Amino acid sequence: GIQVEQSPPDLILQEGANSTLRCNFSDSVNNLQWFHQNPWGQLINLFYIPSGTKQNGRLSATTVATERYSLLYISSSQTTDSGVYFCAAASTGFQKLVFGTGTRLLVSP
């Protein structure tokens, strides 16, 4: 099945800094999502982005499907951005999302 790898595993930033999180996947995808898991465990949808570029406020994401990677950009980070960011992907023709192991982000004031 599809493999999903995320980097870096951990990231520490000062408030106001920018960051880029990467997700590599091993097969063609028809579903790729980015999630933020808050300290209470809730998974919040950030982007559904099997290809192309999307922006939502300080967050944006780009998926280059032909090269099998996706990037999540966080600009002007805030302490509330802290948590774990997961990438999840499903191969074309399959329904099952496979999750990466996440990037743990800590934004300090």
Next chain:
Amino acid sequence: DGGITQSPKYLFRKEGQNVTLSCEQNLNHDAMYWYRQDPGQGLRLIYYSQIVNDFQKGDIAEGYSVSREKKESFPLTVTSAQKNPTAFYLCASSPGTTGDTQYFGPGTRLTVL
């Protein structure tokens, strides 16, 4: 409000007991999913259901059972056969099953005493 609810939020179980975790959605989604998350790990798929009265095993189905008698409900039973059930359990739903955004409930934290 539309969304996915899970109950209870915390659950404690003695070894050898079966427990059932509730998941309800009022989004009119066809597909529902159960995932397990262990500390410091990503999510792994336990079971999923594309339609009422039908469900398929995910990657780690052993020791778990589900039912889908109603479109809005997808309960998960953690049986005594599950060797290491202490984990965080997340339910999700999506409008369809291929290329659709999945939306997650708040989760149930199960601890075996």
